[in-house]
Amino acid sequence: xxxxxxxxxxITKVYSLPSxxxxxxxNLSLTIExxxxxxxxxxxxxxxxxxxxxxxxxxxxxxxxxxxAGTDVRTLNDHDLTQLRLNTLGYIFQRYNLIPLLxxxxxxxxxxxxxxxxxxxxxxxxxxxxSVGITRKMARHRPAELSGGQQQRVAIARALVNNPRxxxxxxxxxxxDTKTGNQIMDMLSDLNKKGNTIIMVTHNPETAKYAxxxxxxxxxxxxV
Amino acid sequence: MKIxxxxxxxxxxxxxxxxxxxxxLSALGITIGVIxxxxxxxxxxxxTSVVSAQMSSMANTMxxxxxxxxxxxxxxxxxxxxxxxxxxxxxxxxxxxxxxxxSRYGTVYPYYxxxxxxxxxxxxxxxxxxxxxDKEDMQTVLTVANGTLPRSENDxxxxxxxxxxxxxxxxxxxxxxxxxxxxxxxRVSGILAETGLSSSLRTDNAIVMTDDLYxxxxxxxxxxxxxxxxxxxxxxxAVVKNALTSKLNKREDVISVSDSSSMASRVTxxxxxxxxxxxxxxxISLLVAAVSIFNVMMMxxxxxxxxxxILRSIGTQKDEVMRMFVYEALIIGLIGSTAGVILSFIAGYxxxxxLIGSTAxxxxxxxxxxxxxxxxxxxxxCIVTGLYPAWRAAxxxxxxxxxxx
Numbered sequence: 001x002x003x004x005x006x007x008x009x010x011i012t013k014v015y016s017l018p019s020x021x022x023x024x025x026x027n028l029s030l031t032i033e034x035x036x037x038x039x040x041x042x043x044x045x046x047x048x049x050x051x052x053x054x055x056x057x058x059x060x061x062x063x064x065x066x067x068x069a070g071t072d073v074r075t076l077n078d079h080d081l082t083q084l085r086l087n088t089l090g091y092i093f094q095r096y097n098l099i100p101l102l103x104x105x106x107x108x109x110x111x112x113x114x115x116x117x118x119x120x121x122x123x124x125x126x127x128x129x130x131s132v133g134i135t136r137k138m139a140r141h142r143p144a145e146l147s148g149g150q151q152q153r154v155a156i157a158r159a160l161v162n163n164p165r166x167x168x169x170x171x172x173x174x175x176x177d178t179k180t181g182n183q184i185m186d187m188l189s190d191l192n193k194k195g196n197t198i199i200m201v202t203h204n205p206e207t208a209k210y211a212x213x214x215x216x217x218x219x220x221x222x223x224v
Numbered sequence: 225m226k227i228x229x230x231x232x233x234x235x236x237x238x239x240x241x242x243x244x245x246x247x248x249l250s251a252l253g254i255t256i257g258v259i260x261x262x263x264x265x266x267x268x269x270x271x272t273s274v275v276s277a278q279m280s281s282m283a284n285t286m287x288x289x290x291x292x293x294x295x296x297x298x299x300x301x302x303x304x305x306x307x308x309x310x311x312x313x314x315x316x317x318x319x320x321x322x323x324x325x326x327s328r329y330g331t332v333y334p335y336y337x338x339x340x341x342x343x344x345x346x347x348x349x350x351x352x353x354x355x356x357x358d359k360e361d362m363q364t365v366l367t368v369a370n371g372t373l374p375r376s377e378n379d380x381x382x383x384x385x386x387x388x389x390x391x392x393x394x395x396x397x398x399x400x401x402x403x404x405x406x407x408x409x410x411r412v413s414g415i416l417a418e419t420g421l422s423s424s425l426r427t428d429n430a431i432v433m434t435d436d437l438y439x440x441x442x443x444x445x446x447x448x449x450x451x452x453x454x455x456x457x458x459x460x461x462a463v464v465k466n467a468l469t470s471k472l473n474k475r476e477d478v479i480s481v482s483d484s485s486s487m488a489s490r491v492t493x494x495x496x497x498x499x500x501x502x503x504x505x506x507x508i509s510l511l512v513a514a515v516s517i518f519n520v521m522m523m524x525x526x527x528x529x530x531x532x533x534i535l536r537s538i539g540t541q542k543d544e545v546m547r548m549f550v551y552e553a554l555i556i557g558l559i560g561s562t563a564g565v566i567l568s569f570i571a572g573y574x575x576x577x578x579l580i581g582s583t584a585x586x587x588x589x590x591x592x593x594x595x596x597x598x599x600x601x602x603x604x605x606c607i608v609t610g611l612y613p614a615w616r617a618a619x620x621x622x623x624x625x626x627x628x629x
Contacts, residue, residue, distance in 0.1 A: 058623050059622075059623050079542075082540070082541050083541075085538065086538070091537055091538060093626075097530075097534045097626070101238040101239060106231070110538070111539055114231075114540060115539070158538070
């Protein structure tokens with residue numbers, strides 16, 4: 001059996017606030033195998049967002065070991081963490097988080113340029129956009145000129161452009177109507193079937209049904 | 225990596241385009257600052273060029289006067305006649321020594337001078353400086369515009385300003401000396417060409433007569449008021465000065481030697497002090513512009529916090545975010561400075577033409593160099609003021625930045 005793609009070994013995250021320390025994650029452990037589709041649920045304030053930030057390498061735990069694709073993120077500096085985010089992880093956010101100054105096409109091409117240091121001349125970006133249902137005409141528009149569903153499709157294409165090993169989805173359907181949300185979930189489900197590892201935070205049980213496994217977080221720990 | 229195909233540069237350029245008015249206003253600040261600095265610099269350079277050109281024609285003039293103590297080394301402009309003090313003069317013997325030393329380096333001539341009352345047509349009263357010069361020296365030193373140098377005993381030549389004021393022409397006769405004292409009648413044989421400030425002997429307002437006529441009227445033969453040395457080579461002035469003082473002032477100070485090159489350098493120095501002062505004032509406008517750029521950059525960073533969060537979360541390095549904001553400052557700086565340089569060229573030309581009246585030196589390197597200097601200063605100020613906001617942006621916590629609305 002291959003080693004797990006994500007290995008969380010008793011991590012603790014403490015935020016120092018003027019009013020005292022806040023323990024957001026408390027000695028939490030979790031293992032995710034390559035190709036899994038995991039939903040993380042929990043009430044607000046439970047620490048699920050903090051967990052996602054750790055898994056997404058936007059933040060590092062105060063204590064414990066967090067291995068992403070075999071690398072302990074606590075040993076990495078900011079530069080290497082950023083490289084990890086660029087090459088190994090793909091992000092899909094609730095608020096789409098496209099760059100408003102760039103067109104849909106450029107938004108998808110952006111991480112490609114960061115990684116390859118050149119513009120895409122292979123048609124990869126165009127193909128990806130087509131595969132998520134964004135036509136060439138739509139791709140020339142800025143994010144503000146697209147609907148929420150279209151923006152989230154562009155965001156999925158952007159997350160996939162550098163062939164990440166893990167997709168981090170933070171409430172991907174939270175801002176969408178049910179019908180569009182289902183389309184997006186079908187798309188993620190397809191990607192999972194093609195072998196992508198997906199970690200998704202949601203508080204919608206319907207959305208969580210798409211996952212192979214649901215992890216529930218409460219007070220910074222995994223609730224059984 | 226080519227900057228202009230750089231996606232980060234694209235982002236910076238688009239951010240500027242999105243906030244066009246704001247960016248233009250801050251670029252305008254830089255434009256004004258660059259104009260102020262460059263135009264002042266060009267004005268100063270042109271002023272210096274014009275003045276030093278005027279000065280260099282008299283820089284080869286050295287004057288030797290009797291030592292009067294006190295303000296030794298102080299330079300009295302040639303032709304202003306140090307002869308008001310009757311007790312101080314250069315003797316014949318001293319002149320011989322001076323001639324012996326200095327004649328190898330150029331032309332040496334002594335002269336007498338006096339200030340006296342004159343009566344011209346219809347007994348119109350006036351006052352003029354009167355010089356007594358050797359006939360041969362007259363030929364070297366004076367330039368006659370009209371008429372000839374003195375030929376007969378009572379001939380004099382007069383300066384052009386005096387001639388104009390007193391209505392003197394070639395052939396006019398007038399009297400020199402006070403009414404109740406001895407007077408002589410002289411005839412104008414020639415009008416001298418205008419000398420301006422740049423001559424060794426300023427004759428525009430003076431009467432020049434032969435030394436014979438002078439001494440027969442005023443007496444004091446062999447007691448010269450001044451000896452002038454016209455050097456063939458300006459660089460010899462120190463050598464000549466040393467030789468003269470070591471010979472004549474061996475036991476006690478009897479002569480003072482001064483050269484006008486030191487005055488020329490003092491004038492140039494005071495112009496440059498003035499220009500530096502004006503540029504310091506101009507620098508204040510650049511400081512204001514810098515504050516405005518800083519403000520705009522901080523606004524840009526604050527407005528784009530969530531964008532910075534996105535960029536960082538999807539794998540943009542800190543230094544790339546930093547570069548993006550520095551580019552933004554750079555673009556504003558380039559636009560503002562380029563406009564500033566173009567306008568400085570125009571404004572500088574107008575200011576120089578109006579204030580100095582001559583644009584002869586405007587296109588010279590000494591004046592033109594203020595354009596690239598202004599450009600470099602303008603752009604550097606933008607980059608320097610953009611650095612802190614860019615650094616702030618780059619070092620933002622991605623999680624915090626993403627959370628911002």
